[in-house]
Amino acid sequence: MEVSEPPLPPIERRGHGAAFGVHRRAEAEAALDQLAGDPVGLGIGAGAIDRAIARAALRCDDDAHDHLGAGPRRAADPATASPYAWFVTDITGIKGAGAVGSGDAAPDTLGVEAADDQTLVVHLERPVPYFAQTVTHATMFPVPQAVVEAHGAEWTRPENIVGNGAYVLTEHVPQERMVMERNANYWNDGETVINKVVRLIINDETQAFTRWQAGELDLVGVPTGQYLSLKEQYPAEIYSNPRLCTYYYNFNMRDNAPEWMKDVRVRQALNLGFDRTVITDGILQAGQIPAYTFTPPTTAGFTVPVVESAAMTQDERNELAKSLMAEAGYGPDNPISAEILYNTSEGHKSIAIAVSQMWKENLGIESTINNMEWGTFLEARGAGQFEISRAGWCGDYNEASTFLDLYGSGSGYNDAGYNSAEVDALLAEAKTAEDPQSLYNQIETIAAADAPIIPIYFYTSVGARQATLKGWPDNNVENAWYARDLYKVE
Amino acid sequence: MFTYIARRLTVAVPTILILITISFVLMWSAPGSPFMGEKLPPPEVMANLEAKYGLDQPYWKQYVDYLTNVIFHFDFGPSFKFKDRTVNDIIAQGFPVTLTYGFWSFIVAVIFGVGLGVTAAIRHNTWLDYLSVGFAIGSQSIPNYVMAPILVLVFTLWLGWLPGGGWEGGTWDHIIMLVIALSTSYFASIARITRSSMLEVLNSGFIRTAKAKGLPMSRVILKHALKPALLPVLSYLGPAFVGMVTGSVIIDQYFSTGGIGQFFVNSAFNRDYSTMMGITILVGTLTIIFNLLVDVLYAWIDPKIRY
Numbered sequence: 001m002e003v004s005e006p007p008l009p010p011i012e013r014r015g016h017g018a019a020f021g022v023h024r025r026a027e028a029e030a031a032l033d034q035l036a037g038d039p040v041g042l043g044i045g046a047g048a049i050d051r052a053i054a055r056a057a058l059r060c061d062d063d064a065h066d067h068l069g070a071g072p073r074r075a076a077d078p079a080t081a082s083p084y085a086w087f088v089t090d091i092t093g094i095k096g097a098g099a100v101g102s103g104d105a106a107p108d109t110l111g112v113e114a115a116d117d118q119t120l121v122v123h124l125e126r127p128v129p130y131f132a133q134t135v136t137h138a139t140m141f142p143v144p145q146a147v148v149e150a151h152g153a154e155w156t157r158p159e160n161i162v163g164n165g166a167y168v169l170t171e172h173v174p175q176e177r178m179v180m181e182r183n184a185n186y187w188n189d190g191e192t193v194i195n196k197v198v199r200l201i202i203n204d205e206t207q208a209f210t211r212w213q214a215g216e217l218d219l220v221g222v223p224t225g226q227y228l229s230l231k232e233q234y235p236a237e238i239y240s241n242p243r244l245c246t247y248y249y250n251f252n253m254r255d256n257a258p259e260w261m262k263d264v265r266v267r268q269a270l271n272l273g274f275d276r277t278v279i280t281d282g283i284l285q286a287g288q289i290p291a292y293t294f295t296p297p298t299t300a301g302f303t304v305p306v307v308e309s310a311a312m313t314q315d316e317r318n319e320l321a322k323s324l325m326a327e328a329g330y331g332p333d334n335p336i337s338a339e340i341l342y343n344t345s346e347g348h349k350s351i352a353i354a355v356s357q358m359w360k361e362n363l364g365i366e367s368t369i370n371n372m373e374w375g376t377f378l379e380a381r382g383a384g385q386f387e388i389s390r391a392g393w394c395g396d397y398n399e400a401s402t403f404l405d406l407y408g409s410g411s412g413y414n415d416a417g418y419n420s421a422e423v424d425a426l427l428a429e430a431k432t433a434e435d436p437q438s439l440y441n442q443i444e445t446i447a448a449a450d451a452p453i454i455p456i457y458f459y460t461s462v463g464a465r466q467a468t469l470k471g472w473p474d475n476n477v478e479n480a481w482y483a484r485d486l487y488k489v490e
Numbered sequence: 491m492f493t494y495i496a497r498r499l500t501v502a503v504p505t506i507l508i509l510i511t512i513s514f515v516l517m518w519s520a521p522g523s524p525f526m527g528e529k530l531p532p533p534e535v536m537a538n539l540e541a542k543y544g545l546d547q548p549y550w551k552q553y554v555d556y557l558t559n560v561i562f563h564f565d566f567g568p569s570f571k572f573k574d575r576t577v578n579d580i581i582a583q584g585f586p587v588t589l590t591y592g593f594w595s596f597i598v599a600v601i602f603g604v605g606l607g608v609t610a611a612i613r614h615n616t617w618l619d620y621l622s623v624g625f626a627i628g629s630q631s632i633p634n635y636v637m638a639p640i641l642v643l644v645f646t647l648w649l650g651w652l653p654g655g656g657w658e659g660g661t662w663d664h665i666i667m668l669v670i671a672l673s674t675s676y677f678a679s680i681a682r683i684t685r686s687s688m689l690e691v692l693n694s695g696f697i698r699t700a701k702a703k704g705l706p707m708s709r710v711i712l713k714h715a716l717k718p719a720l721l722p723v724l725s726y727l728g729p730a731f732v733g734m735v736t737g738s739v740i741i742d743q744y745f746s747t748g749g750i751g752q753f754f755v756n757s758a759f760n761r762d763y764s765t766m767m768g769i770t771i772l773v774g775t776l777t778i779i780f781n782l783l784v785d786v787l788y789a790w791i792d793p794k795i796r797y
Binding site for chain 1: 520521522523525526532533534537539542568572574575580583584639642647650653654655656657658660678703715742743745746747748752753756759760761
């Protein structure tokens with residue numbers, strides 16, 4: 001999932017907090033807790049996948065049969081025009097997903113079937129080591145086929161929606177609020193504590209925080225750049241947890257890039273020639289971690305390989321960067337100028353200024369910074385009309401491939417336009433490998449050497465919650481929380 | 491008079507058409523696409539999306555279809571971003587919100603603005619005048635994006651009297667701060683215009699006559715001076731009313747009301763073409779209607795004006 005951070009004003013973003021609930025009865029549930037290797041509630045354990053067939057035992061009602069595979073079928077069907085179709089067609093490895101996605105096969109040929117009322121059987125094209133993690137993604141949740149057919153796009157309105165979660169969506173006023181109330185038919189309703197959850201859309205983060213201070217809200221984000229001072233004021237309430245997200249810059253690896261950018265030594269020099277801690281400790285100040293590789297260290301089952309640049313001191317990096325520049329034939333008599341493109345936001349601007357300033361001091365590079373409003377930015381970046389562009393990526397599931405796939409030459413998110421046959425081959429191999437960790441390490445190491453991107457930092461999720469609110473999953477790196485797990489103490 | 495109204499209405503129609511046409515052209519020439527997410531959807535999906543929203547048709551056909559739907563069916567089409575809503579749904583949700591607090595802001599601005607302006611004029615060059623003028627200038631120079639946070643700070647955080655935002659069906663405690671924040675600068679303008687125009691009227695011959703007849707001051711003001719003094723105010727009120735009821739983007743955004751102003755800005759960011767068009771047409775039409783209404787009122791108030 002792409003992150004623009006700070007949140008775009010416009011769209012209500014996909015939230016995890018019990019967004020769907022059941023209207024009439026609990027039908028089927030396929031939610032896994034996103035904590036790695038700790039599936040909750042439903043039968044998909046790591047051992048339950050026999051490599052080519054995944055069986056998910058679901059809690060459902062007697063006539064839930066038809067709904068079980070309807071979610072992925074609907075998402076893959078090009079007629080649905082789901083922006084997440086790629087998740088089913090490219091990531092999950094479900095049999096026939098590619099053909100369904102391109103419209104060459106009917107959706108019901110997708111390799112999902114209900115073996116009985118309690119079991120969803122997924123046929124995979126190849127053994128997918130991370131399949132269990134993909135089931136946590138909303139795209140894979142069951143949807144009530146009959147309701148979708150009856151209401152079309154309007155099936156998600158409160159009066160129509162039928163879900164299977166702990167809460168029922170009872171009110172949705174776009175740009176204002178969503179109200180979710182306890183679902184008495186939820187299979188585990190006895191464990192739910194909070195009866196009603198209201199999500200407010202507040203565009204101004206400072207305003208949201210003021211309302212939290214006034215005690216109106218239980219949970220809010222912390223305004224950018226104010227973490228340290230607010231943490232002092234509210235030590236118990238303000239938290240910063242690691243997140244499964246990376247902030248980075250793309251080099252343009254396409255033919256239209258300037259000559260100097262095609263030289264890996266110069267790309268390396270830019271990658272080395274600025275101090276990431278200035279950004280994490282000086283600008284962001286909320287526990288962010290400097291990044292030298294792409295996949296975050298918090299990713300389940302993944303250990304960040306120690307690349308050369310990560311092990312050096314900043315002085316050593318600067319020295320190496322200077323010598324690489326000189327070696328490539330650039331310097332005071334042959335200067336280069338670079339342009340950083342970012343989507344309009346004060347936060348991105350501060351980072352771009354800091355980076356360009358450090359490049360100037362350390363390497364003598366004159367860079368300009370340029371911003372575009374989000375929609376325009378996406379188009380320019382997608383079309384490769386940039387020299388260096390900002391990006392942020394959050395894992396769609398907790399496994400390294402959700403990051404590393406972006407290095408694939410065929411990935412629609414590969415904005416750098418990186419094209420390495422070696423990486424492509426390793427990615428393909430990792431898809432079916434028994435233990436892909438060593439392949440992942442190789443990919444990271446190759447990419448670190450090729451430098452198609454400049455990893456900058458790993459995100460944290462920063463927020464404030466009232467001391468009375470308990471049960472928060474602080475160790476969930478996907479920031480996936482369920483209102484059903486929360487409770488309040490007086 | 492009726493021919494005048496009829497004539498104005500005849501001009502209004504092509505004006506709205508031109509408005510639609512210009513918005514239509516601008517929208518299509520803006521970079522970006524409503525379907526442009528983190529990555530461009532695959533071609534099959536893109537084709538389906540375009541077919542669904544009629545974007546696969548030539549521009550002229552899209553234009554004609556759009557006009558037909560708007561004019562004959564009053565249908566602004568589906569929203570490109572809120573997949574389960576139509577633009578009509580969005581307007582039906584957002585417009586009443588903005589209309590409600592806009593209406594109250596208007597009332598407050600007119601009552602306080604005219605009151606203050608008249609007071610200042612009558613007590614010309616006294617401390618009351620200076621106080622009123624100072625107050626008006628002060629209020630006008632505080633923009634509402636400064637006013638709103640101050641209000642929230644005082645009434646929500648310090649005093650804890652009012653909720654800091656939201657709408658919740660438009661209960662009075664949610665409306666108060668919206669009205670204060672939105673009406674302040676309008677009220678200040680109204681006060682200034684009223685004051686200077688009142689001063690002018692009070693110095694004119696017919697008022698001197700009225701005073702000379704021995705009429706009490708209150709009667710001079712209410713019966714003779716107020717009506718002519720309000721003419722310049724009136725021409726300001728038409729656009730001001732439209733401005734208030736179609737919402738301040740800042741107020742809607744800051745207080746998260748779910749009002750129409752918020753949708754307006756966000757639809758531009760989102761390339762939600764249909765929502766953007768729908769709201770533009772709504773605002774344009776209201777502007778035209780209220781300007782007409784003001785002109786008609788003008789003729790009613792000022793017997794010198796003949797159409």
